[in-house]
Amino acid sequence: MEQKKVIEKISNEYGIKKIKFKKIENQQFKVKINKKEIINFLTYLKNIGFWQLSLITAVDWIDNNQFEIVYNLVSWELEQHIIVKTFIPRENPRITSIINIWPVAKYYEWDVNEYFGVVFDGNPNNGKELFLENWDDKPPMRKDFDPLNYSKEKFPEKEYKNFRMKRKREVIE
Amino acid sequence: MYTKKLMEKIKNIIRGHSLFMLHYCTGCGAIELPPTMTSRFDMERLGIAPMATPRQADILLITGYLSAKTLRRVIYTYEQMQSPKWVVGFGSCTINGGIYYDSYSTINELDLYLPVDLYLAGCMPRPEAIINGFERLIEKIENGDADGWKHYKQNREWYKKNQKQALGDSLYTTR
Numbered sequence: 001m002e003q004k005k006v007i008e009k010i011s012n013e014y015g016i017k018k019i020k021f022k023k024i025e026n027q028q029f030k031v032k033i034n035k036k037e038i039i040n041f042l043t044y045l046k047n048i049g050f051w052q053l054s055l056i057t058a059v060d061w062i063d064n065n066q067f068e069i070v071y072n073l074v075s076w077e078l079e080q081h082i083i084v085k086t087f088i089p090r091e092n093p094r095i096t097s098i099i100n101i102w103p104v105a106k107y108y109e110w111d112v113n114e115y116f117g118v119v120f121d122g123n124p125n126n127g128k129e130l131f132l133e134n135w136d137d138k139p140p141m142r143k144d145f146d147p148l149n150y151s152k153e154k155f156p157e158k159e160y161k162n163f164r165m166k167r168k169r170e171v172i173e
Numbered sequence: 174m175y176t177k178k179l180m181e182k183i184k185n186i187i188r189g190h191s192l193f194m195l196h197y198c199t200g201c202g203a204i205e206l207p208p209t210m211t212s213r214f215d216m217e218r219l220g221i222a223p224m225a226t227p228r229q230a231d232i233l234l235i236t237g238y239l240s241a242k243t244l245r246r247v248i249y250t251y252e253q254m255q256s257p258k259w260v261v262g263f264g265s266c267t268i269n270g271g272i273y274y275d276s277y278s279t280i281n282e283l284d285l286y287l288p289v290d291l292y293l294a295g296c297m298p299r300p301e302a303i304i305n306g307f308e309r310l311i312e313k314i315e316n317g318d319a320d321g322w323k324h325y326k327q328n329r330e331w332y333k334k335n336q337k338q339a340l341g342d343s344l345y346t347t348r
Contacts, residue, residue, distance in 0.1 A: 151277060154338070
């Protein structure tokens with residue numbers, strides 16, 4: 001189906017006139033939506049053919065003090081790709097989980113929870129470790145986390161007074 | 174006393190000619206190993222062959238960057254190997270972190286956690302450089318210079334202290 005017809009169908013059937021769609025490519029478009037509407041809107045999209053959830057990720061807009069949660073959906077029948085975005089505040093970030101719509105969302109949300117600190121209400125894995133072991137700092141993908149500083153503190157380098165000493169092992173006291 | 178030294182020298186020469194290598198493919202360096210092993214460069218003519226398990230291997234080859242999570246497994250692997258054993262750091266990431274110098278989860282210098290006997294510099298080292306490096310390693314083993322495993326035994330506390338700094342207090346479990 002053509003993109004225009006898909007957009008027309010969504011804006012007629014879903015019933016919110018204020019939704020603004022933006023075209024990215026011939027087969028890709030994006031839409032911003034309110035945080036409260038997200039469950040309804042994603043359920044509706046799944047019912048009209050966007051049944052594949054291909055990614056959930058987050059973007060840290062530190063200047064606006066907001067997190068952007070991004071849902072990527074693909075429809076093979078309509079041959080379209082939609083990006084649904086929603087904004088949540090950066091302090092105490094919470095959003096409802098969508099594991100009841102797509103069970104696979106469990107892992108995407110877990111990933112976002114570990115790397116950004118966003119809490120997904122309803123996901124049983126909030127706060128558990130997925131990739132990072134024994135992590136002891138703020139979530140590493142936030143913009144105010146300084147990786148260079150962390151790396152210097154946690155993984156230091158040796159100081160070589162005389163570079164030739166490296167050839168023979170030093171005696172460690 | 175004299176016979177003991179002589180025996181050690183003979184043993185060293187024999188050790189240098191029968192090396193089994195455990196290639197722990199942590200990073201992108203592993204892609205240079207298949208051409209080194211197979212018919213074009215043919216590593217086996219130097220007496221180095223790949224080995225599947227750590228308990229039967231002599232060389233631990235760390236190919237590329239090591240994340241903190243991988244380092245824990247590398248330490249398990251190294252401690253399972255039977256001495257004499259040698260560690261070869263492969264690529265610039267094991268020397269000073271390489272392009273991952275500011276990563277939150279990649280270690281910078283391997284020598285703090287495991288005793289490295291030989292570094293192969295480059296990003297990535299070509300098979301020629303690998304063969305050259307192995308020749309140098311064989312030379313070191315025959316002369317008795319490659320004694321990292323003894324160093325690890327003697328300075329175990331220092332190594333453990335460094336490992337705990339990078340990995341947290343629980344070295345052998347994740348929690």
